[in-house]
Amino acid sequence: MDTLAIVILNYNGQSFLAKFLPIVLSYAEGYPVYVADSASTDHSVAYVRATFPNVRLIELPYNGGYAGGYNMALEYIRTHYGGARYYVLPNSDIEVTPGWISPILSLLEANPQIAACQPKIRSYSQRDQFEHAGAAGGFVDWLGYVFCRGRIFATFETDHGQYDDNRQVFWATGACLFVRADLFHQVGGFDASFFAHMEEIDLCWRLQRLGYQVWACGQSTVYHVGGGTLHKSNPQKTYLNYRNSLFMLYKNWPADGWLWGKFLLRLVLDGVSSLLFLKVGQWRDVLAIIRAHFAFYRHLPELHRQRKVLLQQQKADAVLYPHSIVWSYFMKGERLFKEMRDVSSVSQN
CATH class of the missing domain: 3.90.550.10 (Spore Coat Polysaccharide Biosynthesis Protein SpsA; Chain A)
Known part of the structure; x- marks a missing residue:
C-alpha cells in the first residue's frame, strides 16, 4: 500500500x-x-x-x-x-x-x-x-x-x-x-x-x-486557476451551489428543533440574492436559484433518510460559526476574517 x-x-x-x-x-x-x-x-x-x-x-x-x-x-x-x-x-x-x-x-x-x-x-x-x-x-x-x-x-x-x-x-x-x-x-x-x-x-x-x-x-x-470545468458565470454553477447548500444543511444539521426555521430564513435570503442577480440582468441565475429550491423539495424523502442515518451515527457536534455571515458582511461591513465576532473559537474544540 x-x-x-x-x-x-x-x-x-x-x-x-x-x-x-x-x-x-x-x-x-x-x-x-x-x-x-x-x-x-x-x-x-x-x-x-x-x-x-x-x-x-x-x-x-x-x-x-x-x-x-x-x-x-x-x-x-x-x-x-x-x-x-x-x-x-x-x-x-x-x-x-x-x-x-x-x-x-x-x-x-x-x-x-x-x-x-x-x-x-x-x-x-x-x-x-x-x-x-x-x-x-x-x-x-x-x-x-x-x-x-x-x-x-x-x-x-x-x-x-x-x-x-x-x-x-x-x-x-x-x-x-x-x-x-x-x-x-x-x-x-x-x-x-x-x-x-x-x-x-x-x-x-x-x-x-x-x-x-x-x-x-x-x-x-x-x-x-478556478472555474476550469464550470465557470463561475455559468448558471449551472449557481444551481449546484444553492441546491447542494440546502442538501448539506438538511442532512447534517443537528436535531435541535430549529431546522425548518432556518430553511424559512434561507428562503428569504436566497430570494434577496435572486433580486441582486436580477438587478444586474442575470435572470438565468434567478431561474437557477428557483430550480435549486424545487430540486431540494423533490429530494426531501431521500435527504430525510440520510439525515436519520447520520443522526444515529453521530458521536460529536461540528462547531458552526454562531452568527450570520450574510449579516456580518453586508450589514455590519465585516469584510475580513479577523473582524468577525467569536471567530477565533470556531472549530477549535
Missing part, C-alpha cells in the same frame, strides 16, 4: 493537464500520480497515455461530476492498486509548489484525529491573493452559508502570512483535498447526488460528526 496517492480527476481538461501535470510530477515526492478521466470527449486520454507513461490512468465509464467521479476513481485505486493511506485530490487546474506535500502529511501523521486537510489556496492569476475555492480553510455559518479565512464573498485578502499557522477549520477545499483513505471509504465517500460543488463540505461535516477534525496547513501553498 502506498502512503499517498495523488489523484487528478479530469473532464475535457487536456489543456490543464498539459500545463499543470508536469509540475505535479516534478513535485510528487515519489508518490504515484493518477489521472482519472471522466469519459472526456477531447483527446485527454490519448494525450496522457502518450505523454506521461508513468501516470496511472483510470478511464471512468461516465462523467459523474467531482463527487461521483472521485468515488469511482478512489474505489478503483483501492481494489486494483492496493489503495493508499492518504489521498490528495488536486483539481486539474492546480499548480503545486515545491514541498507542498510533506507539511500536510506530517500534520496528518502527528494527529490521527485529523481526517482531512488542505494547503493555502492562492489565485493563479493574482498570485499574492487568496483564491475563492477554499483560501486558507473554510467555515459554515448557522444558516449553512460558507466562507473562508482569506475570502469572504467578494473580498479576497492578500496573503501577508497571516494564515501561515496550522489550525482546525470546518471544511477543507475540494480544490486540493488531503483525506485519510480509510475514513473516506468508511463514510461512503462523497455524496454522489451533489455531482459537483460543496460535496467536500458535506464530507467534512460528516467526518466531524464522527469525532474527527479538519485542518488547514499554512506551510503548504498551491495556486488555483
Whole structure:
C-alpha cells in the first residue's frame, strides 16, 4: 500500500493537464500520480497515455461530476492498486509548489484525529491573493452559508502570512483535498447526488460528526486557476451551489428543533440574492436559484433518510460559526476574517 496517492480527476481538461501535470510530477515526492478521466470527449486520454507513461490512468465509464467521479476513481485505486493511506485530490487546474506535500502529511501523521486537510489556496492569476475555492480553510455559518479565512464573498485578502499557522477549520477545499483513505471509504465517500460543488463540505461535516477534525496547513501553498470545468458565470454553477447548500444543511444539521426555521430564513435570503442577480440582468441565475429550491423539495424523502442515518451515527457536534455571515458582511461591513465576532473559537474544540 502506498502512503499517498495523488489523484487528478479530469473532464475535457487536456489543456490543464498539459500545463499543470508536469509540475505535479516534478513535485510528487515519489508518490504515484493518477489521472482519472471522466469519459472526456477531447483527446485527454490519448494525450496522457502518450505523454506521461508513468501516470496511472483510470478511464471512468461516465462523467459523474467531482463527487461521483472521485468515488469511482478512489474505489478503483483501492481494489486494483492496493489503495493508499492518504489521498490528495488536486483539481486539474492546480499548480503545486515545491514541498507542498510533506507539511500536510506530517500534520496528518502527528494527529490521527485529523481526517482531512488542505494547503493555502492562492489565485493563479493574482498570485499574492487568496483564491475563492477554499483560501486558507473554510467555515459554515448557522444558516449553512460558507466562507473562508482569506475570502469572504467578494473580498479576497492578500496573503501577508497571516494564515501561515496550522489550525482546525470546518471544511477543507475540494480544490486540493488531503483525506485519510480509510475514513473516506468508511463514510461512503462523497455524496454522489451533489455531482459537483460543496460535496467536500458535506464530507467534512460528516467526518466531524464522527469525532474527527479538519485542518488547514499554512506551510503548504498551491495556486488555483478556478472555474476550469464550470465557470463561475455559468448558471449551472449557481444551481449546484444553492441546491447542494440546502442538501448539506438538511442532512447534517443537528436535531435541535430549529431546522425548518432556518430553511424559512434561507428562503428569504436566497430570494434577496435572486433580486441582486436580477438587478444586474442575470435572470438565468434567478431561474437557477428557483430550480435549486424545487430540486431540494423533490429530494426531501431521500435527504430525510440520510439525515436519520447520520443522526444515529453521530458521536460529536461540528462547531458552526454562531452568527450570520450574510449579516456580518453586508450589514455590519465585516469584510475580513479577523473582524468577525467569536471567530477565533470556531472549530477549535
